[in-house]
Amino acid sequence: MKLPIVAYGDPILKRVSVDIKPDFPNLKELIADMFETMYAARGVGLAAPQVGHSIRLFIIDATPFNDDEPDLKDFKKVFINAHMIDETGEKWPFNEGCLSIPDIREDIYRCSNIRISYLDENFVQHEESFKGLAARVIQHEYDHTDGKLFTDHLSPLRKRLIQKKLNDISKGIVKAEYKMKFPAVKKGR
Template sequence: MKLPIIAYGDPVLRRKATDIEPDEYPHIKQLIEDMYETMYGAKGVGLAAPQVGLSMRLFVIDASPFDDDEPELKDFKKAFINARILSEDGEEWPFNEGCLSIPEIREDVYRKKNLRISYYDADWKHHEESYTGLAARIIQHEYDHIEGKLFTDKLNPLRKRLIEKKLNDISKGNVSVDYRMKFPAAKKGR
């Protein structure tokens, strides 16, 4: 089942997501599968629960499209539940990022090269792992979503002003996408 992706401007994208308890969400594996299907349908490499309207600490990634650049990403597909970044270090490096909730906008974003993260997988097994390079970047981007942050928050004030009209258009639904979206400021009856 493909879920609609929530567009820029919806308050759920700005809310710090809450932890999930295993007994509180017994169908978590189905939600994770639905999120993967949604992400693949939109040609993304990551998707966080707030992007499908759920303010919970869950995100999924599949970094395999980047395996030409980093061969170790060939089968890098994971779900992260109740994630907490424990540390980030290394030199910040730029990479041109986009977001399924902010279609048609891509900008260079600087992030630390390495991270250490604590999380639970879909079977509620706890992990504490370190990542570097593109894997770390994708995790950082999705982690920002469960913290109520967007990649556009990391842009300098001038870049933010230059894309402000595009962001407003996205929230109104004035954007062309080939996947289902919900637009917070769209006029009814369209």
């Protein structure tokens, strides 16, 4: 089932998410719905807060980047209770966007290498290192579970320059090709 994606301005996007246990209700369905939602919106990652759940869960399918980095062919993963161990390497810019912030893209600097601890969809523990675009997509989605958005990485001046667009998104004044939930739009309108 396609889920509505929570838009910029919703308080859930600024909350630090909580770890979950294997008995979290309907977890397998939630993961399947998140993949369906992400693919329908043409994204490469989606975090649970973006669909209204303040839990440490995010999914990634970075396969669309395999032309740039062949290692990303079939790079599809589920991250549960992820915790960043280390971020190293030179920071490099990449033009990022976010399904919760449609029509805004900005160059964001992130470290080129990460080490992360997480559980997969079967609650098997992993500790892995990632680099390049895989590291970037993971960092972007991981930020969501820490209550951060890519716009939080912008300079104050750059953020002021896009603030009207951000406010419009929270009011539903934006075109998205997928279902969204806007915090500043009253029900029944």
